[in-house]
């Protein structure tokens with residue numbers, strides 16, 4: 001692991017805030033009719049890999065551009081390390097951005113691309129040389145330092161873009177879908193590389209993606225966005241296991257939504273079966289509710305339901321190597337997907353039209369705000 005100056009920053013505790021986004025709204029259009037950000041507040045911690053996740057047009061890039069200073073907010077303010085930076089120009093903020101298209105200079109060498117920003121800052125020549133070498137080590141590109149960036153691969157260009165953005169030692173690195181131009185294999189490699197860079201440098205990374213799997217595997221915390229708002233902030237585990245509302249549950253992972261009745265902390269499904277213990281989110285009262293069950297938390301056996309099992313009919317059997325998914329019809333007419341790992345025998349006992357008896361794992365029922 002190369003010794004970097006970035007690494008020698010004092011360690012910070014998890015709860016220290018790096019970027020505080022306070023009530024930011026951003027309106028576009030001649031009549032300000034496009035609400036790209038709608039009263040967004042979030043505290044992004046020091047040293048964390050923080051991801052903005054959401055569908056196209058939800059406001060991720062706009063929020064990143066507001067943090068970078070490329071876009072003034074219509075309302076709200078932005079603090080960095082406790083200081084109000086809302087009115088600072090982009091180059092006055094200790095923040096750097098890696099863009100989707102990398103924006104490298106194709107006719108310049110790898111080393112000169114990395115040096116460029118430092119030269120613009122008027123750094124002494126010797127310091128620039130040392131810093132470029134250090135950055136090349138950090139992204140493991142020493143051998144290609146003299147190559148033009150038009151003559152290196154997409155993954156290597158990505159590394160150069162990262163090295164260039166890290167060279168001026170920003171406190172926060174913004175990354176706008178930086179892996180989207182790479183093929184799947186390279187994208188997986190760069191995901192690991194980005195995680196490594198983030199933990200070695202100890203910087204705050206704010207990463208934008210619409211790819212839920214990428215968000216789950218890379219992030220310390222995720223903010224799920226829709227229509228200019230942050231719907232939920234939490235660790236990948238929290239967001240997946242306890243989505244606060246239907247949109248979040250639907251956007252991350254596969255979901256079954258079922259009608260149910262809530263009484264205290266007990267849930268009864270309309271489709272029958274036993275009762276399940278679940279905690280109602282704030283604002284959800286006793287009575288009719290909607291619940292989430294992940295397919296991997298429901299299992300089925302062939303035959304008629306007995307006791308607390310749910311009665312179902314098999315509509316489709318989907319084999320995917322490591323697992324078999326069943327698409328089931330419940331007696332209410334609702335559908336339920338199950339996903340069960342395949343054992344070494346790889347046999348499936350189910351045929352279409354068969355009766356199935358479903359068991360939902362304890363603790364697997366999540367009550368949703370609709």
Ligand code: ATP
Pocket residue numbers: 028029034035036054055056057058059060061062063210
């Ligand atoms: P994507 O994943 O497609 O990049 P996004 O989540 O990053 O989407 P934004 O680019 O932040 O979304 O856009 C949010 C909304 O604001 C969209 O409706 C978009 O059309 C609108 N918008 C963004 N920039 C402008 C602009 N300069 N002028 C007008 N509308 C804009």
